[in-house]
Amino acid sequence: MFEYKIIKQCKQTKARVGVLTTPHGDITTPVFMPVGTQATVKAVLPESLNEMKAQIILANTYHLYLRPGSDVVKKAGGLHKFMNWNKPILTDSGGYQVFSLSDRRKISAEGVMFNSHIDGSKHFFTPEKAVQIQNDLGSDIIMAFDECIPYPADYDYAKNSTDITLSWAKRCKEAHKDTENQALFGIVQGGMYNNLRADCAKQLTDLDFPGYAIGGLSVGEPKELMYEIIENTKPHVPQDKPFYLMGVGSIDCLLQGVIRGIDMFDCVMQTRMSRNGAAITKDGRINLKNAQYKEDFTPLEPDCGCYVCKNYTKAYLRHLVKSEEILASMLLSYHNLYYTIKIMEGLKDAILNNNTINYIKKFKLTNF
């Protein structure tokens, strides 16, 4: 059921265009995946995601396991049916949230003991359990259970953690049976140490996953360092498999990632900034609370073409933000996701038309 076919390799950069076949349809890469943490992309209807040409969304194993419970989602007929989204879904493994959100976590080679951030209840995640939950959720792409190494971390910590992540990847692979309906991706860790990253990538490659991710980036390190890690890791994962940069999604990082060979991205930024009253424009992030927009009766982006830019002014959006109206989050999330996906679509077309460099130059990135 799963197949990744590269249909165009950029001659100017390491970018490529590919098609990933899944049980819920094809995904053309490079792709930005909106995040639907709790089985909803916050403040956005599934129909709106279709309108903005979202091809796949991400949902969160940790959150859905705790609430409503993966058993409930399974009884509902799986995540697609539960949340009314019939295109592909990727679920993360819960590793990141166990380490960032839960209380009193205790890690061992066997797994992680943690307390729920919701009610303090005690839980134990193992690689096998993370796979089982994702099997129950029924997502198209599932992720191996890993530890996201904090930044900074000393070499010994990073080495030890990466070894654990590798042993967990192997156990995930063994635990995951239904490879026809769900593709299990391995996750490269290794902190900010290129040799650990390379080692990890090689060992994961030996395990033969249908896709690979690079995790533990965008955790506070300088962007230049992140780009370097990507560049040095990319040669060590199979070139004919999708390569997914986890948790990254600002416009500059998307562009910089794609030309380094990244195929998939996800980020909560687009919807989170919306709830804070901010919008993505060609001049960067703008904060609609600013007084300058009070009587600005122009759209966020005249050339955007999205539902929001066609129908609403910055003055109205500012009013909604200032008045703490839910519609502010709805409209800004719509625009921010649409605008991001549109840029990725344009980038895909540029790669197909041997125009990658020219396309990216328009964005006036500081390090390009």
Place this chain on the structure above:
Amino acid sequence: MFEYKIIKQCKQTKARVGVLTTPHGDITTPVFMPVGTQATVKAVLPESLNEMKAQIILANTYHLYLRPGSDVVKKAGGLHKFMNWNKPILTDSGGYQVFSLSDRRKISAEGVMFNSHIDGSKHFFTPEKAVQIQNDLGSDIIMAFDECIPYPADYDYAKNSTDITLSWAKRCKEAHKDTENQALFGIVQGGMYNNLRADCAKQLTDLDFPGYAIGGLSVGEPKELMYEIIENTKPHVPQDKPFYLMGVGSIDCLLQGVIRGIDMFDCVMQTRMSRNGAAITKDGRINLKNAQYKEDFTPLEPDCGCYVCKNYTKAYLRHLVKSEEILASMLLSYHNLYYTIKIMEGLKDAILNNNTINYIKKFKLTNF
């Protein structure tokens, strides 16, 4: 531009079906008006309001005057353009909010001095000012400035207040010039005193408004008392003009109001209860937080036919409510408004088909 034509008088009750012509289109009565307090029906897109056949929405003079300012709305080209809603809009006069929301208000025959609930700033509303603000907003129907009498109120207070409301109604009438583009409705007050209500209605009738409202009801009094006041007031307003019951919108009150000759209603209940995780069903209000819905994979109302009931289960809605997701408010507001409007549409058809009593009987009202 404004015309009200009664196309069917119910033979069984005082209900009637009418068509109110406005600059932004015709409204068929009886009609339920969703409330868009701050120039947005909370958590609902204008397109969704169209889908659910909302014919007219209400917006709030007090709120829009304070934020973003009626000058901003005027510069935006009026409220319709500002909020992307091209069907009729009714604005209230601000009277109710001045008395219920503002700080340190001081009433005199001239007007009301009050402090903004947002920033404490001092403002003075007069009948002339309330009309001017509504002229700036550009709504289709504007309301006279009135005092909503608290419940309970002694006779002298109610009498004095009603006299002031009447003098203000007269001043509103004089201040409102553009009767072609905006219809000014008078508001009957009088507290729970039938003779004050009758007097007020008669004196307003002498002023010859294109429509009449009954205010100061649903302020804590028993429903039976409200129905009695409506019954006793109705004969004293012109029968060929629309009669609007302000701030009332529960299903039983809508039905009971229509058969007593009410043509228009508005209520925040439908969207407010959504934000509290509650839905309107044929069995009344249900609270989705209840554990019984955890694995209830059926829609809110199998026969509803709305977008929400076609695509989502109670289990999913419960999950959204429990997770405090914005989508909960979006979906529940959609259903609650759709369901209410659908009942009103059904009632209209029943009146047209001489079937009013049978239609209302299905709802098993306690006092019918």
